[in-house]
Amino acid sequence: MKELRIIGVPSDLGQGRRGVDMGPSAIRYAGLSAALEGLGYTVQDLGNINVPTPEMKEQNQNTKLRYLHEVTEVSKNLCNIVSTVVTEGHIPIILGGDHSIAIGSLAGMAQSSTNYGVIWFDAHGDMNTAETTPSGNIHGMPLAVSLGYGHEDLLAIGGLKQKVKPENVVMVGIRSIDEDEAKLIHETGIRCYTMAEIDRRGMAKVMTEAIEIATNGTDGIHLSLDLDALDPMFAPGVGTPVYGGVTYREGHLAMEMLASSDALVSVDVVEVNPILDERNRTAMMAVELVESLFGKTVL
Incomplete structure (x- = not known):
């Protein structure tokens, strides 16, 4: 059983709504390490990467890439740490923070292999660029x-x-x-399962196909888990909530199927915003999903 390494990235530089910088603390407070140790894993928490707050920096309002320099530096730091963890043979669990942190996570994974699959579990496409972004927020660009x-x-x-x-x-x-994200999705040819398709076909069929695609000739799967993939009914404290999302059981089924695939090599858990939450419900949901991802079952 591989050892797990927790890395906190308390960044809200990549998005316009404050509060997701407290996500790593909220998830830790919800008992992540103890839950994983209860499943038999050896867990080491490496603490938080140093991230400047927006108040510490003067933002260039003329750019379509808000806090570009700061996001780049944080991503470089995370890249190096993730690369080290993977080289040592461990599984990194990266806690956000906004979804821009995935830029560093995936760059770090690419240091050991450019041949791994990615499952992007999210309400949003995160496929914007400086030319297409309506907000300038880099958390809409990491994929x-x-x-x-x-x-x-x-x-x-x-x-x-x-x-x-x-x-x-x-x-x-x-x-x-x-609209421009949709064009880039079609251009790249990546497989996109919308909620409409999940409604029609069911999460089990969708995840069976998703795992097949992400493991086809690859060295494993990186899961980028944005809590806003869940319906706000189950995860109210997220950076950018969108109604009509994944249900509690659909979320757990997806994680359980990923656990059964034995292909997981790394995971991001992002966009938990305690300011918008109800008694830390969303962070507790994050911990429950990660438990299922690492093998927790009813029997």
Whole structure:
């Protein structure tokens, strides 16, 4: 059984609503380490990466990439830490923070292999670029960056322009896509399972196919788990909630199927916002999902 390493990235630089920087603390407070140790894992918490707060920096309002320099530096730091953890033979669990942290996570994974699959479990596509973003928030860009589309500073992290191959990338739970994002999704050919398709076909069939795509000739799966993939009924404290999402049981089924695949190599858990939460419900939901992801079952 591989050892687990927890890495906190308390960043809200990539999004416009404050509060997700407290996500790592909320998830820890909800008992993540104890829950994983209860499943038999050896867990080491590496603490938090140093992240500047927006108040510490003067933002350039003329750019479509808000806090580009700061996000780039945080991503470089995370890339190095994730690369070290994977090289040592451990599984990194990266706690956000906003979803821009996935730029560093995937860059770090690419240091050991450019041949792994990605399941992007999210309400949003995160496929914008500086040319298409309506907000300038980099948390709407990490998947595009990881596929090789975006600003050169972000693409250069880790030394490889394309961190993942589009044929091994799967999006699950999508229900909020900008028009230009949709064009890029079609252009890249990545498989996108919207909530409408999950409704029609069921989560079990969707995840069976998603795992097949993400493991087809790859070295394993990186899961990028945005809690806003869940319906706000189950996860109210998220950075950008969208109604009509994944249910409690659908979420657990997806994680249970990933656990059964024995293909998981790393995971991001992002966009938990305690300010918007109800008695830490969303962080507790995150811990429960991670438990299922690492093998917890009823019997």
